[in-house]
């Protein structure tokens with residue numbers, strides 16, 4: 179088997195003395211899409227943030243191919259190879275869409291403007307936002323902003339892309355336009371670690387699912403088997419909470435429709 | 441009768457004297473704004489420093505500036521310090537000292553507010569693009585801080601310009617003082633007071649109005665993040 183792109187070895191992380199990651203290990207191989215799910219506060223975001231050095235691990239090691247990256251000084255060089263998109267709309271509000279896209283490749287990678295610009299236009303077109311190149315972020319909808327954020331990360335040609343609940347702050351009708359872009363990326367072979375609460379998306383996109391609980395990976399498996407019959411009781415309960423929520427939501431929706439008819 | 445009052449304004453060098461007075465006002469204001477901006481940036485950084493002592497020092501400074509009437513500070517420095525330490529401070533120097541003491545703290549607080557109002561995610565998503573700390577400061581944090589700071593800093597500047605009217609109380613011959621001298625000289629013409637003060641009013645207005653228009657314009661252009 180090929181060497182993994184990313185190798186997380188038994189990392190620990192505590193905030194103010196309380197452990198958030200308590201020994202997490204994880205390998206991600208080239209072209210693999212790993213989806214991380216788990217209850218709120220179990221450490222999913224912290225795990226991703228440790229991987230690209232926004233948080234320092236207390237213990238353990240993180241390797242990107244043959245480079246030890248945990249505790250590294252020149253983290254910005256590593257981050258050029260690990261893209262990350264967050265939950266909040268994090269475009270730079272004082273720059274047009276195109277300038278948001280050009281910043282990383284031109285300043286961090288020192289590529290010439292013309293080359294990047296052509297590529298940026300092409301990618302914008304692919305996500306259906308070509309006509310927004312000269313728009314300011316505040317004129318975009320949430321879903322459009324997140325698509326631009328994805329393009330911005332992809333223009334760095336990262337070896338690994340980390341997505342932390344990128345649809346959690348979106349209105350429901352915009353979720354799929356963003357997730358479709360992610361599924362596209364997966365089909366193109368992008369290596370990704372994705373934290374999400376969208377279970378159907380998780381099932382569709384994942385090569386492997388990790389279920390985290392209280393700072394450890396409690397269960398791990400292929401999406402088909404994990405979602406159908408999780409091995410641990412906690413994972414079962416967690417998945418159940420979603421079906422409950424969605425049946426309830428459906429009930430409310432039909433109720434609302436009835437009221438609308440009356 | 442009333443035309444007599446207005447004609448006095450343009451009699452001899454009266455109008456030039458008013459303009460000279462206005463220049464004194466502006467000179468004090470401009471120097472104060474310059475010092476306040478430069479020191480205010482340092483003050484703002486100090487307010488965010490890790491040292492509790494530094495933060496406490498800034499807080500006390502800011503509180504003093506906020507509850508102390510400017511006039512009291514002016515008197516304290518111009519009359520009080522002069523007697524106590526035998527300093528021979530000119531009125532204009534005292535005024536610049538006092539106003540800068542005030543402006544530095546206010547500007548610093550605005551700077552701190554602007555810098556801390558930038559969401560943490562701005563820094564982090566710039567970092568995630570592989571930019572260095574210096575690049576993040578230059579391309580992301582500084583421009584956004586400037587956009588938030590500039591309209592408020594301009595408003596503070598108009599407040600400083602207005603407040604310079606107080607310096608006539610410590611014998612600085614600025615525009616208001618000149619006006620009063622002219623009124624005194626032509627006391628036999630009752631309408632002269634109206635015309636002089638109306639002129640001074642207009643002068644302040646013509647200076648502060650465009651500035652505050654500019655601030656408003658920048659604010660709407662840059663506000664919605």
Ligand SMILES: Nc1ncnc2c1ncn2[C@@H]1O[C@H](COP(=O)(O)OP(=O)(O)OP(=O)(O)O)[C@@H](O)[C@H]1O
Nearest residue numbers: 193194198216217218219220221222223224225343
């Ligand atoms: N910078 C921080 N300082 C202190 N505590 C933190 C910090 N970041 C996270 N935590 C805490 O660590 C725990 C795990 O947080 P984390 O954000 O990783 O959870 P999560 O699994 O991403 O949850 P969610 O699904 O709500 O996003 C939480 O209890 C959180 O309060």
Ligand SMILES: [Mg+2]
Nearest residue numbers: 222223224343
């Ligand atoms: Mg999270």
